[in-house]
Structures are given as C-alpha cells and as structure tokens.
Amino acid sequence: MPCYSLNLSLENIPQLVNNIIKEINLTGLSSDTAFDIKLALEEALVNAVKHGNKQDDTKKVFIKAEVIGNDRLEIEVKDQGKGFDYLNLFSPISEEKLESFSGRGIFLIQKHMDEVIFFDGGRGIKMIKCLK
Amino acid sequence: MQINEELKNGVMACRLKGEININTSPELRKVFGKFIRSNIKQIIIDFSEVPYTDSSGLATLIELLQRLKKTGGELKLCGMSDKIKGIFEVTRLDKLFSIYNSCESALKGF
Numbered sequence: 001m002p003c004y005s006l007n008l009s010l011e012n013i014p015q016l017v018n019n020i021i022k023e024i025n026l027t028g029l030s031s032d033t034a035f036d037i038k039l040a041l042e043e044a045l046v047n048a049v050k051h052g053n054k055q056d057d058t059k060k061v062f063i064k065a066e067v068i069g070n071d072r073l074e075i076e077v078k079d080q081g082k083g084f085d086y087l088n089l090f091s092p093i094s095e096e097k098l099e100s101f102s103g104r105g106i107f108l109i110q111k112h113m114d115e116v117i118f119f120d121g122g123r124g125i126k127m128i129k130c131l132k
Numbered sequence: 133m134q135i136n137e138e139l140k141n142g143v144m145a146c147r148l149k150g151e152i153n154i155n156t157s158p159e160l161r162k163v164f165g166k167f168i169r170s171n172i173k174q175i176i177i178d179f180s181e182v183p184y185t186d187s188s189g190l191a192t193l194i195e196l197l198q199r200l201k202k203t204g205g206e207l208k209l210c211g212m213s214d215k216i217k218g219i220f221e222v223t224r225l226d227k228l229f230s231i232y233n234s235c236e237s238a239l240k241g242f
Contacts, residue, residue, distance in 0.1 A: 014153045035184065035215050042186050046154055093224040099194055104187040104223055111222045 004063040010055065013045045024065050024073065029131060036112035037073065040127050043105040044077040052079025052123060073129045083121030135163050143174040143242055145235070149181040152189030160189070164196040173205035176238050180211035190225060197229065206230075210238040 002023045008016070017038055026034070045061065053059035059080040066074050092103045110116050115128040133150035144167055152160060167175060175196070197207050210232040212220070220226045232238035 010154050014151070014155050032215060038184065039186060039219075042153065046186070046188070098224060098228060099198065101191040101194060102187075104190060107223065108187055108219065 001066045002063065003065075005060050006063070007057045007059070008045065008049050008053075008061045009057050010046065010049055013042060013049065017042045017045065020063065020065055024067065026067070026073070026131065033129065033131065037075075037129055040109045040113045040129075041075060041077070043109050044075070044125050044127065047105050047125075048077050048079035048081075051084070052081035054081065067131070071131050073131055075127045075129075076124060077127075078120065078124035081123060083123045086118040086122045133159065135160065137163070139172070142172075143176060143239065144172045145176045145178065145239075147178040147181070150183075152182060152185040152192070154186065154188050157186075157188040157192045161192045161195065164192065164199075168196075168199045168203070171203070173200070173203060174242050175200065175205070176208045176210060176235060176242075178211045178235050179209060179213070179216060180235070182216065183213065185216055185219065190219070190223065193229070194225070206242070208232060208238040208241065210235040 002020050020041065021034070021038060048061045049055060053061065062076070062078040064076045068074060089106060090097055090103060092098070092100065092107050097103060109125070109127060113127040114130050117126040118124065119126060133148060133152065133156040136147040136149070138145045146163070148160070150156065193209070200207050208230045211234065212231065217226070217231065220229065220231060230241070232241070
C-alpha cells in the first residue's frame with residue numbers, strides 16, 4: 001500500500017495522484033468511485049502544498065493509502081504547516097461565498113468521500129471511501 | 133489539455149479535451165483572458181471530452197463568468213458528464229452558470 005513522504009510541488013500532484021491510484025490497484029471499482037477518490041486525493045494534496053506548506057517545497061507531505069478488508073479505502077494526507085481551524089470552515093455554497101474563487105476543496109472532499117476526519121490541528125486529513 | 137477554439141457569428145465555441153486540474157487550469161485561464169481582451173462577448177464551453185475537473189477548474193470558470201458579466205457578455209457550458217454536472221450541482225454552481233446538455237441547444241440560446 002502506498003506510503004509516501006515527499007517534498008511536493010503543485011505541478012507534481014496530478015501525476016502523483018494517478019500513481020497512487022494505480023498502486024492501490026483497486027480492481028472492479030466503479031468509474032464513479034474512482035472519480036471521487038481521485039478528486040478528493042487531489043484536493044487534499046493541493047491543500048497540503050498550497051495552504052499547509054505554503055508551497056515551501058522544503059516541507060514534506062505525508063501520504064498513506066490503505067484498503068481495509070477489501071471494502072474500505074482510507075487515505076491520510078498530512079503537511080508540515082501550522083494547521084488551521086477546521087471547526088470553523090466557511091460554506092462555499094452560501095450566497096456570499098458562491099462566486100468566490102477558492103474555498104471549495106474541503107467541501108468537495110466531504111461530498112465525495114464517505115467520512116472525513118481532521119487531525120493534528122488540521123495538518124492532517126483522513127478520508128474514507130466505501131468501495132463498491 | 134487541448135483547447136479548440138472556433139469563432140462563428142460572434143460566438144466563441146471552445147471545445148476542451150482532457151482533464152482540468154491544477155496543471156491545466158492556468159493554461160485555460162490564459163485562453164479565457166485572451167477571449168476577454170479580444171472583446172468576445174458570447175462564449176460556449178464544450179465539456180464533452182472533459183472527464184475530470186477539480187476546484188481549480190471551477191475557479192477558472194467563475195473568473196471567466198465574472199469578467200464576461202462586466203462586459204455584458206454571456207457564458208454557456210455544455211456537454212458535461214454526470215460526474216462533472218454533479219460537481220456543479222453539489223457546489224450550487226449550477227445556479228450561477230447556464231448549463232446545457234447539448235451544445236446545439238446552448239448555441240440556439242444566443
């Protein structure tokens with residue numbers, strides 16, 4: 001199962017996401033579920049690099065992906081930033097935020113994964129997807 | 133990503149091919165900027181060959197929409213897969229954008 005500790009920059013993220021998904025080797029996965037996992041992982045990595053590590057590529061991003069019992073995928077992404085107040089996220093679907101350029105990453109993760117857990121002061125995110 | 137442009141009767145039909153992600157959305161943003169600077173006011177973006185977008189793609193489209201609105205222009209999106217349409221719906225951006233199933237019907241609306 002993939003376990004990475006990387007000095008990651010934004011431009012490397014899409015390829016890394018594809019590599020991780022290949023390495024997880026989820027056969028028989030529906031295309032919808034594969035899409036959800038890809039989107040959530042990419043958004044989490046972009047957040048880790050851009051907002052967590054502030055694009056300081058001397059800082060690392062830690063990634064762990066594990067299939068539990070053939071029916072559940074757990075992915076953890078962790079950065080070396082300062083963390084953030086994940087208890088007070090603004091809603092990107094509110095009227096005043098609807099046209100904002102940013103702020104949809106976590107929302108999309110929450111809508112496409114079955115369970116999302118923040119840890120280590122917001123430096124870490126654990127995303128769980130039931131596999132069908 | 134491939135970006136095919138066709139200007140016909142004042143309407144820019146922009147057909148995208150490939151993923152919209154953190155690497156390709158800056159390129160898309162440059163092309164949209166070119167449309168705005170060229171004073172194009174009617175734009176259709178065809179998503180028929182776009183299998184995936186992330187939030188950077190949404191941001192790029194929102195920026196185009198806002199810039200077009202300032203010039204009195206109009207933006208239509210068409211040909212989206214169910215998954216991409218689902219992203220627009222869950223983020224309520226389907227209320228902000230004019231989204232058509234087919235590009236023929238999008239064109240008729242201009």
